[in-house]
Amino acid sequence: MAFWGNKPEEQLPGGQPHPPGQPPAQPGGLSIEESYQELLKTKGRAPGIDLAIKLSDMILEHAVQERASDVHIENQGANLRVRFRVDGILQDMLHAPKNADIPLTQRIRVLAGFDPEPPTSFRNEEGRFQKMIAGRAIQVRVSSFPTVNGEKLVLRVLDRQQLGLDLDQLGLDQESLVIIKKLIRNPYGIFFITGSTGSGKTTSLYAMLKNINTAMINIISLEDPVEYRLEGVNQAQINAKTGFTWAEGLRTILRQDPDVIMVGEIRDYESAEISLRSALTGHLLFTTIHTISAPSIIERLFEMGVPPFLIASSMLGAMSQRLVRKVCPQCAQKAAPPSEAVVSEFVKNMDPVEGNMIKELILKPGADYKVEKGCAACRNTGYLGRIGIFELMLMNEEIRKQVLDHNPTDMIRRTAVQTGKLRTLLMDGIGKARSGVTTLSEVIRVTATMV
Numbered sequence: 001m002a003f004w005g006n007k008p009e010e011q012l013p014g015g016q017p018h019p020p021g022q023p024p025a026q027p028g029g030l031s032i033e034e035s036y037q038e039l040l041k042t043k044g045r046a047p048g049i050d051l052a053i054k055l056s057d058m059i060l061e062h063a064v065q066e067r068a069s070d071v072h073i074e075n076q077g078a079n080l081r082v083r084f085r086v087d088g089i090l091q092d093m094l095h096a097p098k099n100a101d102i103p104l105t106q107r108i109r110v111l112a113g114f115d116p117e118p119p120t121s122f123r124n125e126e127g128r129f130q131k132m133i134a135g136r137a138i139q140v141r142v143s144s145f146p147t148v149n150g151e152k153l154v155l156r157v158l159d160r161q162q163l164g165l166d167l168d169q170l171g172l173d174q175e176s177l178v179i180i181k182k183l184i185r186n187p188y189g190i191f192f193i194t195g196s197t198g199s200g201k202t203t204s205l206y207a208m209l210k211n212i213n214t215a216m217i218n219i220i221s222l223e224d225p226v227e228y229r230l231e232g233v234n235q236a237q238i239n240a241k242t243g244f245t246w247a248e249g250l251r252t253i254l255r256q257d258p259d260v261i262m263v264g265e266i267r268d269y270e271s272a273e274i275s276l277r278s279a280l281t282g283h284l285l286f287t288t289i290h291t292i293s294a295p296s297i298i299e300r301l302f303e304m305g306v307p308p309f310l311i312a313s314s315m316l317g318a319m320s321q322r323l324v325r326k327v328c329p330q331c332a333q334k335a336a337p338p339s340e341a342v343v344s345e346f347v348k349n350m351d352p353v354e355g356n357m358i359k360e361l362i363l364k365p366g367a368d369y370k371v372e373k374g375c376a377a378c379r380n381t382g383y384l385g386r387i388g389i390f391e392l393m394l395m396n397e398e399i400r401k402q403v404l405d406h407n408p409t410d411m412i413r414r415t416a417v418q419t420g421k422l423r424t425l426l427m428d429g430i431g432k433a434r435s436g437v438t439t440l441s442e443v444i445r446v447t448a449t450m451v
C-alpha cells in the first residue's frame with residue numbers, strides 16, 4: 001500500500017451506526033470467546049453433549065451473522081482454535097484450551113453424518129447438513145482432515161440469501177451488463193467463465209441461468225457438486241464412480257432435447273470437444289474452465305487438443321473474474337491519487353498499449369479514491385463485504401483470425417485490448433477503486449498474478 005502512496009486526506013464525515021442490512025457484529029453481545037467461557041462455567045451442571053450442541057449452534061450463528069464462507073475448527077493438541085473466513089480472509093475467533101467435557105468435533109461429525117469418532121486409518125470424509133439459523137435454512141458442507149495435532153474440520157457455509165443470484169447485483173458495469181444480457185440470449189455458441197477457486201464463478205453461472213430461465217426453454221446442467229437448487233433447471237450431479245462422467249453426462253444431455261446447457265467445468269479434451277461441437281449445432285452452453293485470464297482460455301483449449309477452427313466458430317466470448325473486498329463505508333478515508341512516477345513504475349513491464357491505458361485510467365482526474373482504516377464494524381480490517389471485478393472478452397474477426405493462426409495468449413490478449421473488445425480485470429478493478437467502492441491496493445493485491 002505504501003507503494004501506492006495513497007495517503008488519507010481527511011476522515012470521512014458522519015457515518016451510520018450500522019450499514020443498512022448488516023446485523024451487529026456480535027449476536028447477544030457476546031463474542032464466541034466470551035460465550036465459550038460462559039459455557040465452561042456451566043460445566044458439571046449439564047451433560048457434555050448439551051454443551052457441545054450449544055457451542056456448535058453458537059459458532060454457526062456467529063458464522064452466518066458475520067458472513068463467514070468457511071468455519072475452521074482445529075484441534076491443536078490441547079488447544080482448540082476456531083477461525084472464520086470472512087471476505088476471503090481467515091480470522092481468529094476462538095483460541096482456548098480444549099475442554100474434554102465439551103465434545104465439539106463429535107457433535108459436528110454427527111451432524112455431518114460421520115461416525116462420532118474419526119476413523120483410525122485415513123478415509124476421505126465429506127458430509128453435509130442443514131440448519132435453521134435466524135429464520136433461514138443454511139446448508140453446511142463438512143470436510144474432515146487428520147492433522148498430526150488432531151482432527152481439523154472445515155465447514156463451508158452456504159447461505160442462499162447471501163447469494164443473490166441476480167445478474168444486476170454481481171458488480172458488472174452497465175455496459176458489460178447490457179452486453180452479457182444480450183450474449184446469453186444467443187441461440188447457440190459457448191460462453192466461458194474463468195477465475196480462481198472462490199472467485200464467484202458459480203454464482204455468475206447461476207445468475208446467468210436464472211436470468212434466462214423461462215418455461216419455454218429446456219435448461220440442463222452438469223455439476224460437481226450441485227451447490228444450489230435452481231427452480232426450473234434440470235440439474236445433474238457428476239458421479240465418476242458410477243460412470244456418470246462429464247463426457248458421459250454431456251452425451252446423455254444431448255439426447256434430452258436441451259436449449260441451454262451448463263457444464264460445471266471443462267477439464268479434458270473429450271468434454272471440451274463435445275461441448276464445442278454441440279455449441280455449433282444449435283445449443284447455447286455456459287461453462288467454466290481453469291485459467292488465469294479470459295484470453296488464456298483459448299490456449300488452454302489448444303493444450304487440450306481442441307482444433308482452432310472449432311474454437312473460432314463456436315466461442316461467443318469469455319469472462320474472467322475475481323472478488324475484491326469493499327472498503328468499509330464507516331471508516332474509509334479519502335485518498336490522494338498515486339503519483340505519476342509510482343504509476344509509471346507499476347506499468348513498466350506491461351504491454352505498452354495496455355500499460356498506457358492503465359496509467360491514464362489511474363491518473364485521470366475526478367477519482368474518488370479511498371484508503372482503508374479500520375473500525376469495530378469491519379473488525380479493524382478496513383473492509384466490509386466483497387464485489388466482483390470482471391474481464392469480458394467478446395469474439396470479433398480479429399480475435400478469430402488469431403485463434404485460427406494458433407497464436408499464443410499474449411497476442412490474442414493484445415488484439416483483444418487493441419480492438420476494444422477486452423476490458424481487463426485490472427481496468428475494471430481500477431474503475432471500482434476510482435468510484436471509492438474498493439481501494440487501489442486491494443485491486444492490485446487481487447490481480448497481482450495477472451500482470
Ligand SMILES: [Zn+2]
Pocket residue numbers: 328329330331332373374375376377378379380382383
Ligand atoms: Zn470500518
